[in-house]
Amino acid sequence: MMPVRHFDGRRVRAVRRAADLSQIEVARAMGLSSTGTVASWEGGAARPGPEKLPALAQALGAALDDLFPRQGPPDLADLRSDAGYSQYQTRQVLGTKSAGPVANAERGRRRLPERFTQPLADAYGVSVEQLLAAQERSFGHTAPEDARTDPSGDTSALKISNLLRTATGSNEDIAKALNAYLAGMIVTAPQVAQMRAGGSRDLSPEVVRALAAVFDVPTRSLLPDGEAVREIAQELQTLASLRHPPISHLAMRGGGGQLNERLVSAIADLLEDIDNGTLPGADATDLD
Numbered sequence: 586m587m588p589v590r591h592f593d594g595r596r597v598r599a600v601r602r603a604a605d606l607s608q609i610e611v612a613r614a615m616g617l618s619s620t621g622t623v624a625s626w627e628g629g630a631a632r633p634g635p636e637k638l639p640a641l642a643q644a645l646g647a648a649l650d651d652l653f654p655r656q657g658p659p660d661l662a663d664l665r666s667d668a669g670y671s672q673y674q675t676r677q678v679l680g681t682k683s684a685g686p687v688a689n690a691e692r693g694r695r696r697l698p699e700r701f702t703q704p705l706a707d708a709y710g711v712s713v714e715q716l717l718a719a720q721e722r723s724f725g726h727t728a729p730e731d732a733r734t735d736p737s738g739d740t741s742a743l744k745i746s747n748l749l750r751t752a753t754g755s756n757e758d759i760a761k762a763l764n765a766y767l768a769g770m771i772v773t774a775p776q777v778a779q780m781r782a783g784g785s786r787d788l789s790p791e792v793v794r795a796l797a798a799v800f801d802v803p804t805r806s807l808l809p810d811g812e813a814v815r816e817i818a819q820e821l822q823t824l825a826s827l828r829h830p831p832i833s834h835l836a837m838r839g840g841g842g843q844l845n846e847r848l849v850s851a852i853a854d855l856l857e858d859i860d861n862g863t864l865p866g867a868d869a870t871d872l873d
Contacts, residue, residue: 589663590638590653598627600645600652614644635666660722662691668709678708686857693724696743698853699811741809742780745788748800748807749781756781759799766795814856818849 601611601623608623615637617623625631626641633641642649649667659667665675665687672684672691679686679701687705689695697705697720706716721728752759756774763772772792780788797804805813822845 589635590649590655590666592626592632592638592653594627594629594632596652597641597645600647601627604646606645611641611644615640634671635662636669636671639667639669658722658728659719660691661687661716661719662723664709664711664716664719665691670708675705675708678704681854681857690720691723696720696724698857700853741788741793741807744807745780745793745796746782748796748802749777752800762799763792763795766798767791810853810856814853815849818845818852821852822848 601608608627609620612620612623622631626633638653639649642652645652655663665672670678672688675684675687676682686695686697686701690697702713702716706713709716711719718728749759754762756777759777760772760774763777764770772795793807794804797807805816808816
């Protein structure tokens with residue numbers, strides 16, 4: 586976990602007094618209903634949430650980094666807090682029913698869907714590259730401020746890592762099973778160990794298909810989220826077309842058939858509902 590910003594109530598009091606501001610004035614500037622809140626912060630009885638620090642610094646006329654310094658680059662929770670958002674408020678930024686996508690990414694459980702990166706970057710006042718670098722830190726990885734990452738590749742790597750971590754066989758056993766399917770010595774035990782650790786961004790389609798076959802899961806379940814969702818949408822669209830003859834024509838695979846983007850978005854939203862335990866009509870425990 587990245588270090589949070591350092592908060593010192595005594596320093597806040599000193600800066601407030603130097604600015605000739607009362608606790609009431611600071612509370613009003615922050616939109617707080619109780620002036621006692623500022624007093625409790627200064628006295629050490631309470632500490633403001635990290636998302637309140639930007640507003641507090643602004644009310645005192647101080648720079649955020651000067652008043653509340655932090656060692657090291659930010660993770661996703663830091664970026665959100667520095668922009669003044671609570672997790673709950675990110676629903677409005679993303680247009681989602683819950684803050685699940687942000688909460689899961691901040692906890693290092695599931696990376697942000699690619700379509701959410703630009704809106705969040707805009708809301709947080711950073712570039713997409715900076716947002717993705719912060720996401721890597723939330724997953725415990727070292728990433729420079731300007732790191733460029735491939736969110737779709739990360740999604741696939743995470744799925745394969747999760748799959749292999751549930752496997753009971755050794756790395757040698759899994760490599761042997763994969764090579765038997767591939768009819769050749771293609772995968773080594775060290776490579777399987779790397780996949781378990783999440784380092785499988787450059788796997789060939791053949792190896793991905795072999796993993797799916799060996800562990801009896803759909804190949805698309807190991808693809809990047811965006812690619813998998815589009816495949817499902819294409820199949821559903823084709824299924825719907827075949828149910829209502831006459832069919833004027835069906836484009837050959839790869840032949841430029843028009844994909845309904847609303848269907849793609851609906852399936853992506855459904856996937857998030859399932860992942861977050863918010864599927865309509867289902868309790869979160871029913872999906873575990």
